Amino acid sequence: xxxxxxxxxxRAYYGQVQALHGLSFSLNxxxxxxxxxxNGAGKTTTLRAICNMVRSTGSIEFEGAALTSRxxxxxxxxxxxxxxxxxxxxxxxxxxxxxxxxxxxxxxxAGIVSDMERMYAHFPVLKQRYTQQAGTLSGGEQQMLAVARxxxxxxxxxLLDEPSFGLAPLVVRDLFxxxxxxxxxxKVSILVVEQNAQLAxxxxxxxxVIETGRIVMSGAAKDIANNEDVRKSYLGY
Amino acid sequence: xxxxxNQILAGISTGAIYACLALAVVMxxxxxxxxxxxxxxxxxxxxxxxxxxxxxxxxxxxxxVLTIAFSFAGGIAIERVxxxxxxxxxxxxxxxxxxxxxxxxxxxxxxxxxxxxxxxPTPFGSAPFLGSQLISTHQAGMIGxxxxxxxxxxxxxxxxxxxxxxxxxASLPESARLVGINTSWMIxxxxxxxxxxxxxxxxLIAPVVFLEPNMMLGTLIYGFAAAVLGGLTSPFGAVVGGFxxxxxxxLAGTYIPYAGNExxxxxxxxxIVSILVVKPAGLFxxxxxxxx
Numbered sequence: 001x002x003x004x005x006x007x008x009x010x011r012a013y014y015g016q017v018q019a020l021h022g023l024s025f026s027l028n029x030x031x032x033x034x035x036x037x038x039n040g041a042g043k044t045t046t047l048r049a050i051c052n053m054v055r056s057t058g059s060i061e062f063e064g065a066a067l068t069s070r071x072x073x074x075x076x077x078x079x080x081x082x083x084x085x086x087x088x089x090x091x092x093x094x095x096x097x098x099x100x101x102x103x104x105x106x107x108x109x110a111g112i113v114s115d116m117e118r119m120y121a122h123f124p125v126l127k128q129r130y131t132q133q134a135g136t137l138s139g140g141e142q143q144m145l146a147v148a149r150x151x152x153x154x155x156x157x158x159l160l161d162e163p164s165f166g167l168a169p170l171v172v173r174d175l176f177x178x179x180x181x182x183x184x185x186x187k188v189s190i191l192v193v194e195q196n197a198q199l200a201x202x203x204x205x206x207x208x209v210i211e212t213g214r215i216v217m218s219g220a221a222k223d224i225a226n227n228e229d230v231r232k233s234y235l236g237y
Numbered sequence: 238x239x240x241x242x243n244q245i246l247a248g249i250s251t252g253a254i255y256a257c258l259a260l261a262v263v264m265x266x267x268x269x270x271x272x273x274x275x276x277x278x279x280x281x282x283x284x285x286x287x288x289x290x291x292x293x294x295x296x297x298x299x300x301x302v303l304t305i306a307f308s309f310a311g312g313i314a315i316e317r318v319x320x321x322x323x324x325x326x327x328x329x330x331x332x333x334x335x336x337x338x339x340x341x342x343x344x345x346x347x348x349x350x351x352x353x354x355x356x357x358p359t360p361f362g363s364a365p366f367l368g369s370q371l372i373s374t375h376q377a378g379m380i381g382x383x384x385x386x387x388x389x390x391x392x393x394x395x396x397x398x399x400x401x402x403x404x405x406x407a408s409l410p411e412s413a414r415l416v417g418i419n420t421s422w423m424i425x426x427x428x429x430x431x432x433x434x435x436x437x438x439x440x441l442i443a444p445v446v447f448l449e450p451n452m453m454l455g456t457l458i459y460g461f462a463a464a465v466l467g468g469l470t471s472p473f474g475a476v477v478g479g480f481x482x483x484x485x486x487x488l489a490g491t492y493i494p495y496a497g498n499e500x501x502x503x504x505x506x507x508x509i510v511s512i513l514v515v516k517p518a519g520l521f522x523x524x525x526x527x528x529x
Contacts, residue, residue: 051415053411053414071414071419072414072415073414073417073418073419073420076414076415076416076417077417081415082415084411084412084415088409088411088412088415089412090405090408090409090412092408093404093405093408097401100398100401101401101402101405101413101416101418102416104398104401104402104405104416104417104418105416105417105418149416153416153417
């Protein structure tokens, strides 16, 4: 398997404060990888650094192309869709406009229309609400819209920042089921940052554990789930 | 009664110009969160360009189209050169930038074309409109052109990809970048469009206020008032605000004793302030509420 994303010695800074201290990891093509860690460990910063939304040094390569010198929008155009923390929904626009915005860099009109239908098949609730202002959707529906919006890019890689945040457990199950399906059927590689470690480890095939800006453990998700330290710190048993 | 109708219609026609300027102000406010104090001067300079082109012998509408194109490019250039570098600067730095722009444009216009008042032609003529004494053909033309412009803008923002991208970039810049929109160019485009809209306002009002470097001063104050009254976050509100301010101004000047031309500006503004006391975000503006 070839590495789709290769991160080496990544250091990130918020002003004078260093948030990542030389982080290295890689993602395989077609994989579903999770990044686990406590609050403040640097999970969100890692995702933001990949999209050049925070000042960083080190090397990040996506399919051999260096990302660090590119603008956020240039990185997105390479096929990296980022669903940020808080979802980034355009709340004063309709559900349909949000989906159109996801595909705003694409020129293939017919493809966009058929992808829109595919999203409505993945997330039937969005179809019922397509003329509604996105801000009036429930939290779970907005998270589904955010994932659908990201998929409209036809990304090679999707970055998800705490998709389970603030959602009811049943809704989270549903959402993660769809993420797995998207990963298998649409061949989208996924990097998901989660606090809900148990669920994330069930879903993922690869996992990294991050503590205070460093990777402290990596491996197959099922091995990580069986690791005693991880169980104590993140799974609570 | 005829006087009343007459004043309402006259109010709507000058209100159309305030609406255009308010719209230009709101477009830039939406993009960069600052009021463009130099919007009126930009419009004045554009109007001078069109006047110069006509002096050189070009027909009115050719000069009109060329001026719009020049203003569009000029607006983009101003953003690239002056305001893009100030994007992360504090508010006061930006205010200083706007004041600098204001006086640079004002003085350059005075230097190039001097401060004497010039006649400016109207393509619509100034005969009574459709034989009625209520409104002149130029006033009707002002209303007509403004309504066409508003319609065109509505379709642009509602039904085109670039329009959608501009709205996205204005409402949530970070999310817009994350779907691949070049927000920096969207801001520049907003400046270009604002400058072009301002040029139309200047060209339409010039036959009424005459052409000179300070011609837009009063108009801009009304334009600001209109934008604030309608709500700085709402283009639709800016337009409604423009028409309302135009009507207030005319009715105040006519019906309030002793007001006349001298006091109609303060009276109209006082009325607007009293509305804002009740609705601080403007008639159609939204309070930005953030979930925490």
